Amino acid sequence: MAETLMFNALREAIDEEMARDETVFVLGEDVGHYGGSYKVTKDLYQKYGELRVLDTPIAENSFTGMAVGAAMTGLRPIIEGMNMGFLLLAFNQIANNAGMLRYTSGGNFKIPMVIRGPGGVGRQLGAEHSQRLEAYFQAVPGLKIVACSTAYNAKGLLKSAIRDDNPVLFFEHVLLYNLKEDLPNHEYLVPLDKAEVVRPGKDVTILTYSRMRHHVMQAVKGLVAKGIDPEVIDLISLKPLDFATIGASIQKTHRVIIVEECMKTGGIGAEIIASINDQYFDELDAPVVRLSSQDIPTPYNGKLESLTIVQPKQIETAVEHMVALRV
């Protein structure tokens, strides 16, 4: 076991996969000489050369499209979004080309590519650098969407994403890069399509992902002290959703709270609720509750920013209310 910071866990994943498969390469803004804005690709260009760790001009739509073309012709590109928000500029290439091209071409081409980088609300970074694009992209057919949350799952998931033959949007969280964890010395993979039961419990199911997992676990401490036994599930795969795991939990607890960092309107939680209503309505003892970010551009002011995203205390209160059936 070796204590590893999350950004280094991601770096190890890329390094191992580049060593294993010479068609894997990284491209993006400042991924080479600079080592990536969060040092995920630090010094890799010295090991693999400048073509395999390619510093691109600031042209998100064009270098994303270029990665699609490289993937269609047999390479396995990893795009780093310096900030995932910048990839709004590449929306067309991600949606029309990465996401839909395999289908539109009738299976002529596959697009094995990973688009990864820091997303989420940081500390007073302002609206444009505080995006949660997973909600914007979830309607695009053909994309897989994954959010990592610990050093362990970050490494294993990224390795799986690189080996997947489909385009994977891989969300890291800007505030989690310095999480520490002992990682196995041996190679391991984490499957892209499985949710993680973080804490088994019987009273209520809490569905969450990315940084909100850690807010939830803070709230759980208080809840357990009050004799409440919640089950916490980290969704991991935001598309497709792992309804085998989610459904099994609902059949056990009959109560669901969703805690997400994306905005409420058209968010990941909205989709989950619709699917729960389709498949598990009869299992529910209470309406599903979702705690989401406010439907506003993330404000710069620190107090307003903290009011924008869900805080552990709110989660605790919402769970207590639900368990007392005061929802």
Added chain:
Amino acid sequence: MVQERTLPQFQAPAAQISAEEGLMLYEDMVLGRFFEDKCAEMYYRGKMFGFVHLYNGQEAVSTGVIKALRHDDYVCSTYRDHVHALSAGVPAQNVMAELFGKETGCSRGRGGSMHLFSSEHNLLGGFAFIGEGIPVALGAAFQSRYRRDALGQADADQVTACFFGDGTTNNGQFFECLNMAALWNLPILFVVENNKWAIGMAHERATSQPEIYRKASVFGMPGVEVDGMDVLAVRTAAQTAIARARAGEGPTLIECLTYRFRGHSLADPDELRSKVEKETWLARDPIKRFEVYLLENNLVDEDTLRGIRDRVQTLIDDALTFAEESPEPSPDDLYKYIFAES
């Protein structure tokens, strides 16, 4: 009407092609023309749907460039892609079947007119939005260089030909990709089919510098202006650019001055282009012009050309029968091809 640009002079006799080469080029252009004429007929008869953009008049560009490529080179096209697909070797019957939405189509009926693909023929698409194909083509060219220089595969010398129109050259992706192609010395041809009109927007009304080939110079890239109605002029320019690219000397921008003989799509009332302009360009029909060249230089006789036209017409008729008789995709396969199975 804006003053027509003077077409660059090209000394065709100096091209010195063989009869066999001439017939190959002629047949490919005739194939493109007859195929599109059949599409128009089928569209107006209600057998073909959606937006259908025909290539009539521009055949010298597709034939001139693609027939100078090797079979393992790459072709990337736009929504006006039928004839590029045919030149790249996709059988006419599979293109026609795609337009009929059939399972035997080159995109298995999922793509349609604007989304023709064939991995077997290295046809990268069929891209319907303006400019989005250019980065994809750039990626194929990058892949060739990556295999050669990062993986040490000495035989990785494939070239990519990327086609787009005059309207696209005002889009950021055009400039971004010219920059990256020159920066990384990628083996790619940027082939502009300047047919003077982006639907109803005259080229001169959309750009501050109508001479597109000049835009290459700021990237330190050769830019060539070619008479796009002369297949030998296009072929000669393409051969030079392909040789450069294959030798690792980087990209070339080729501006082909051409004209579409039909509207933007079959749904376009085509009310803005003047009669004088259309007649000026119709008189430059690249197929008729090449016929005259072949006959005047005693490379072939009229009977041979007629034989080719008859053979192509039969091929098109057979393609139509194939398309009409082919099955539609099964409803059971509605979700097939969303994801690749690893």
